[in-house]
Amino acid sequence: xxxxxxxxxxxxxxxxxxxxxxxxxxxxAQILRWVFxxxxxxxxxxxxxxxxxxxxxxxxxxxxxxxxxxEHIAKDGTNKIGFELSDGSIVESVLIPTExxxxxxxxxxxxxxxxxxxxxxxxxxxxxxLTADEIIAQVMVAQKVADRDFRRISNLVFMGxxxxxxxxxAVVRAIKILLHRECFDYSRRKITLSSVGHVPGLxxxxxxxxxxxxxxxxxxxxxxxxxxxxxxxRIWPLETLFRTLHRFPLEQRQxxxxxxxxxxxxxxxxxxxxxxxxxxxxxxxxxxxIGFNAFEGCKFQSPSDSDIIEFQERLLAKGLATSIxxxxxxxxxxxxxxxxxxxxxxx
Numbered sequence: 001x002x003x004x005x006x007x008x009x010x011x012x013x014x015x016x017x018x019x020x021x022x023x024x025x026x027x028x029a030q031i032l033r034w035v036f037x038x039x040x041x042x043x044x045x046x047x048x049x050x051x052x053x054x055x056x057x058x059x060x061x062x063x064x065x066x067x068x069x070x071e072h073i074a075k076d077g078t079n080k081i082g083f084e085l086s087d088g089s090i091v092e093s094v095l096i097p098t099e100x101x102x103x104x105x106x107x108x109x110x111x112x113x114x115x116x117x118x119x120x121x122x123x124x125x126x127x128x129x130l131t132a133d134e135i136i137a138q139v140m141v142a143q144k145v146a147d148r149d150f151r152r153i154s155n156l157v158f159m160g161x162x163x164x165x166x167x168x169x170a171v172v173r174a175i176k177i178l179l180h181r182e183c184f185d186y187s188r189r190k191i192t193l194s195s196v197g198h199v200p201g202l203x204x205x206x207x208x209x210x211x212x213x214x215x216x217x218x219x220x221x222x223x224x225x226x227x228x229x230x231x232x233x234r235i236w237p238l239e240t241l242f243r244t245l246h247r248f249p250l251e252q253r254q255x256x257x258x259x260x261x262x263x264x265x266x267x268x269x270x271x272x273x274x275x276x277x278x279x280x281x282x283x284x285x286x287x288x289x290i291g292f293n294a295f296e297g298c299k300f301q302s303p304s305d306s307d308i309i310e311f312q313e314r315l316l317a318k319g320l321a322t323s324i325x326x327x328x329x330x331x332x333x334x335x336x337x338x339x340x341x342x343x344x345x346x347x
Contacts, residue, residue, distance in 0.1 A: 003062040005133035006035055007140070008173060011182045021056055029182050031057070036183045039140055041065045062133075069141050081142055085110070085134060089127055093138045093160050095145060095153070103155040104142045108135060108171050109162025114196050117229040118219070118261055120295045121161045129167035135174040139184070156186065159194040159215070163232075165201025175210060188212045194259065196232040197241040206248050214248065215257040215288070216241075220267050221275035229263075238279065245283055255284040255321070262308050263292045264301035273314035286321040 006014075015028045027049070034046045043054040043063060070082035079095040094105040112119070113126035143153055156178065158164040164171045175191060178184045192213035195202060205214075220226035226233040233241075245256060258280065262268050276287070289312055294302045308324055315322040 004060060005131070006031075006057075006061040006063050007136045008132035008177070009061065010173070010176060011180055017057075017060060021053065023053060027053070032182045035063070036140075039066070039144065066137055066141050066144075069145060071145065079145065081138075081145065083134075083138065083141065085130075087128075091130065091134070091138070091161060093142060095142050097149075097151070101154045102146060102151050103157060104139060104153045105160045106135060106138055106156055106158050107160030107162055108158055108164040108167045112162045113166065114163050114230070114232045116196065116217070116219075116231075118263060118292055118298065118300055120298070123297065124161075129162070130170060132170040132173040132177070135170060136177060139178065155190050155192070157192045157194065157215075159192070163196055163198060164193050165195045165198035165205065168201050168204060172205070172208060172210075175212060179210070179212075192257070196230060197236050198232070199236040199240055199244050202241075202244050202248065206244075209249070211251060213254070213257065215259055216245070218258045218276075219261050219263075221272060221279045225267060229266075242279065242283070250284055255286050258285055258287050259290060260287055261290045261292050262303045262311060264303045264307065266300070268303065268307055268311040270314060273311060273318070277315065277318040277320050280320060286323065287315060288323055288325050290325045 011028055011032060014031065015025050018025065018027050030048060031046065034040045034049075038045070040046060041063065043049075043058050046054060067083040067085070070084070072080040072082070074080070077097045079097075080092055081095060082090055082092050084090055089110045091107045091110050093107055096103040096105065107130065109129045110127040111124035112121045115122045139153065139156065146153055158171065171193070175193070178186045178191060179188060188211040192215050193205070194215040194217060196217050202214075217230070218226075219229060220233075221238075223233060223237050226238065248256065250256070260267075260276070280287070289308055291305075291308055292300055292302050294300070312322050312324055
């Protein structure tokens with residue numbers, strides 16, 4: 001019988017197993033503390049759990065060693081962390097330090113099937129989705145890295161490799177573990193999920209009621225242009241996507257973030273700004289402008305700083321909340337849209 005990963009087990013599921021074994025519910029909190037706080041990698045390290053119970057749990061749950069990180073630290077301190085998975089696949093996440101926060105960009109798939117024209121991950125094609133255990137392992141290994149500087153990861157963004165809502169069950173399970181007070185105990189306001197606009201996934205996420213932040217990779221305000229650079233728009237065009245977003249449940253003062261990559265000469269004209277303002281009318285929105293990060297083999301060019309600032313000023317003048325995300329880690333291909341390595345390769 002295949003073992004269930006203990007790191008992907010929700011507290012109620014563990015309590016149900018413990019009840020079968022005649023144990024009290026408080027044992028769950030003890031065990032989960034060993035897993036998620038102490039980050040043990042062996043049953044023998046759980047010193048306040050009896051040998052008999054450890055042996056019983058070992059017959060049901062896997063507690064294998066966490067992957068060894070392959071770190072690439074950029075000049076600005078951004079740390080691109082590669083993980084080799086059990087099948088030899090490579091997945092990357094990015095640890096982004098600032099003075100007041102430490103953000104981890106989490107991946108949900110190896111490669112991606114949505115083939116956005118400006119994204120390096122798309123050049124890998126799609127290999128497979130990650131398990132909840134592999135998603136959680138990224139957070140745990142990154143936290144071990146952060147421990148060196150005595151810092152705790154404060155924010156989690158599902159903006160790495162892959163489309164999170166295309167791996168719905170594993171991503172939602174991982175988020176529930178990250179939120180649960182007996183596991184990681186993250187605030188829902190500290191977790192953001194970014195999507196290309198996967199409408200069935202967004203509808204399902206709305207029913208979950210998790211209360212996490214939502215970001216939409218938009219990058220164009222017309223179907224014609226968006227379909228050219230984001231093939232997902234051919235499946236879920238803007239009218240379909242925004243009909244879903246208008247119904248998406250938000251808490252008071254919560255807004256949807258719209259990510260907008262500025263590509264030189266393509267999507268930042270005054271007409272683009274006017275279309276974007278019109279498109280977002282009636283949606284509690286904020287726009288996050290991102291300069292395109294060039295990579296080898298891509299036909300697009302990075303914008304100048306003035307291109308980004310001028311586009312921001314046009315949006316602000318129309319009353320649209322707009323910020324600029326500064327490039328981080330681009331010298332180590334750790335910036336937005338640059339993740340992706342072939343299996344068993346090192347760049």
